[in-house]
């Protein structure tokens with residue numbers, strides 16, 4: 001099975017159906033100790049460096065450029081120039097599913113066409129099970145950390161559908177009972193710190209929504225056409241009002257008490273903070289991360305103060 | 314019950330007796346003197362070392378600042394705490410706070426850097442500022458770059474007093490980017506004693522700036538208030 005690197009959300013349904021094994025190049029970053037030389041955002045800078053040095057071994061790369069991240073577009077080209085066969089994938093800003101379909105077709109040609117159409121349905125089923133994990137943590141049945149680790153791994157389904165299926169079977173035996181006190185939505189790109197959800201929980205902030213991983217689990221389709229219709233509503237690629245409308249409904253459903261907006265240093269999504277604050281009617285804490293590792297003390301202080309604020313309001 | 318604020322340089326203790334605020338301030342290394350004879354169950358701690366000192370409950374300096382400022386100025390909208398290592402802006406109305414702790418620009422450390430350059434005490438900067446006749450434009454608040462700008466202004470014929478005033482204005486402009494819309498601002502933290510700095514802030518922000526009677530004990534008082 002050729003190993004196909006992806007830089008952000010690319011329908012894993014299609015990669016598996018074309019006989020590839022998706023591998024999200026972001027997987028290694030939160031635990032990485034690298035200090036990339038030429039960097040804006042550490043996410044793209046680190047995978048770029050590791051790809052060019054062949055420290056991440058893949059057969060080809062799909063860079064999500066359109067509607068997602070221009071840093072990835074440039075760093076993806078550096079990887080391409082180092083000799084990795086690379087395809088650039090563009091989401092439609094206006095949600096046009098015909099455009100989405102044409103993008104999926106050209107992705108198919110890059111991957112060598114659909115050989116295992118049954119993978120679409122299999123993955124659709126697995127994502128349904130993934131949605132249950134999300135529900136369970138909303139209801140405090142499993143910890144936010146465990147739910148996050150599963151949800152975020154849906155981008156590439158661990159490169160192995162059986163392995164992923166086994167991973168779905170999680171239980172949190174010692175979950176403390178104080179759940180539901182400070183219900184938090186975590187919006188923006190995922191934090192670059194590997195222990196963020198556990199740290200938040202230890203400070204009595206219960207994360208009940210992970211914006212981007214929820215996008216990973218909610219989009220799917222039983223064939224290419226369905227995938228096109230569904231993924232064209234990937235909120236991160238759409239205009240802000242579309243994304244905000246979606247967020248408003250989701251936050252209300254999940255009865256959140258506060259919102260944490262995680263932003264990444266040198267990421268354009270930081271510019272959205274102002275608008276999100278205006279439009280979302282919740283106490284909002286904005287934090288910014290840069291290099292991977294443990295959640296820094298200064299961020300813990302902000303989280304703690306945020307908890308104190310919510311608890312008193 | 315006491316409020317105990319143990320920060321990176323000083324430790325403060327606040328008690329309220331018969332409605333009157335009683336306080337004591339000492340260096341951080343002497344913090345133990347402040348809790349002599351006081352049991353852990355009577356201490357609400359705050360500040361950088363809040364977890365390391367005995368306490369019944371602890372509260373972050375951000376929340377403590379809110380409660381402390383509220384004590385002096387009920388209905389406070391925005392609190393600006395310019396400390397040695399970081400500057401915090403707390404938007405009470407919006408439940409939001411911004412902390413600048415990434416670089417020294419916009420923190421007390423920058424002013425200290427400038428004072429060192431002129432070989433003067435930090436406390437002298439306010440007095441020197443008041444003697445300035447003109448205010449040169451200084452754009453950089455990065456310690457390293459600001460020095461070369463200061464030298465250029467000195468060479469261009471501005472006096473030391475004027476360059477210091479220029480620095481205060483550069484500092485105030487830098488802080489102003491962090492401050493939300495509000496009628497009044499409560500200013501706390503060590504730099505509150507620098508009148509030059511405050512007059513620059515008044516000028517740049519064009520807002521009413523309120524300073525508590527005892528700006529140094531606001532957080533210790535806030536911790537006590539929070540517990541109530």
Ligand code: SF4
Nearest residue numbers: 041043069071264267
């Ligand atoms: S955090 Fe922002 S800049 Fe970095 S990869 Fe994600 S979208 Fe791109």
